Amino acid sequence: QKEVEQNSGPLSVPEGAIASLNCTYSDRGSQSFFWYRQYSGKSPELIMSIYSNGDKEDGRFTAQLNKASQYVSLLIRDSQPSDSATYLCAVNILKASGTYKYIFGTGTRLKVLA
Amino acid sequence: DVKVTQSSRYLVKRTGEKVFLECVQDMDHENMFWYRQDPGLGLRLIYFSYDVKMKEKGDIPEGYSVSREKKERFSLILESTSTNQTSMYLCASSGGLAGGGYNEQFFGPGTRLTVL
Numbered sequence: 001q002k003e004v005e006q007n008s009g010p011l012s013v014p015e016g017a018i019a020s021l022n023c024t025y026s027d028r029g030s031q032s033f034f035w036y037r038q039y040s041g042k043s044p045e046l047i048m049s050i051y052s053n054g055d056k057e058d059g060r061f062t063a064q065l066n067k068a069s070q071y072v073s074l075l076i077r078d079s080q081p082s083d084s085a086t087y088l089c090a091v092n093i094l095k096a097s098g099t100y101k102y103i104f105g106t107g108t109r110l111k112v113l114a
Numbered sequence: 115d116v117k118v119t120q121s122s123r124y125l126v127k128r129t130g131e132k133v134f135l136e137c138v139q140d141m142d143h144e145n146m147f148w149y150r151q152d153p154g155l156g157l158r159l160i161y162f163s164y165d166v167k168m169k170e171k172g173d174i175p176e177g178y179s180v181s182r183e184k185k186e187r188f189s190l191i192l193e194s195t196s197t198n199q200t201s202m203y204l205c206a207s208s209g210g211l212a213g214g215g216y217n218e219q220f221f222g223p224g225t226r227l228t229v230l
Contacts (some may be wrong), residue, residue, distance in 0.1 A: 008154075032216045043204055043221035044157075051216060088157070092215065099164060100215055102147070102208075106156035 003027060004091050006105035014113050019076040021108050023089030026070070031100075033065055033072045034090040038107065044088055048074065079112045086110070117141070118222035120205050126228045133192040135225055137205030145208045146188035147219065148172075148180060150201040157204065163188055164211070195229045202226050 005024045013019045021035075032051050036044035050056045050063040050072065062075040072091075076083055086107040093101045121136040137146065147162040149172075159172030161180040169180050177199060181189045188207075192199055203225045210217040 034218055043224050044219075045221070046218045049216075049218055090219075094215075099170060100210075102159070102219060104157040106154065 002105075003103045004089055004105040006087075006089050006108045008106060009109040010111045011108055012111045012113060013079050015079060015081060017079050019079045019083065019110055019112070021074040021076075021087050021089075021110065022071060023073065023105055024071045025089075025091045025103075027091070027093050028067075028070065030067075030070075030091045030093050032092040033063070034092075035061075035063060035072075035074045036088040036090060036104075038086045038088060040085075047087075076110075079110075081112045081114045084110055084112045118205060118207055118220050120203075120222040120225050122225050123223060124226050124228075126230065127195050128230050129196055130194050131229075133195055133227065135190040135192075135203055135205075135227075137188045137190070137207075137222055138186055139188075139207040139220070140186065141207060141209070141220065142185065143207040143209050143220075144185075144211060145217075146182065147206040147208075148178070148188065148190045149204045149206065150174070151204055151224075152201050160190065195227075197229050200227060200229045 034049045035047045038044040048063045050065045056063045060077045064073045086109045088107045089105040118139045148160040149157045163169045163182040179191045205222040206219040208217040208219045
């Protein structure tokens, strides 16, 4: 089982719709959770971080965390063609050595159709 | 404006050549990382450093070494390149102790290395 799993997509949604991206993780010691957006040929950039159960909203983006079920999701409201990108889920785990390990999923490709 | 810079955007090398990739951050971050990104495999950690002169192996350290002599600078060295090291190399940095904790990572623009 991969430590962080995402559906590779592509996930296609019409412009103006809600895009829902999901991520599951295997390590219950995971402490912090991040969503990054990566445009083709570019490096990842942070969209949102979330640390506690529940929802966190920032503009058109909402991150949802459920530690009991070990999943984190990202909702994009009023999707725009400019949202078309690959979305990476990342999880930070505290290892027994006392250092943190940052683990990325392989990403979900989102296509917003005009 | 936070910034992570990488020494080259594109590199083409022949098998067996030495490659030196440099990464510089201006955020006074403790932690710096080197990843490679390949289609279908995502981001894979090569090495990271949580302090000057400190380094820790990631998931795929074979064929790579690193150096961190100054806090702002983290170098990735490929002593003798092979074709399977053709990839996108991404450097990142984060604040916080011992690998980042609750802190996000900031990425450089990446270096696309092709080994012929």
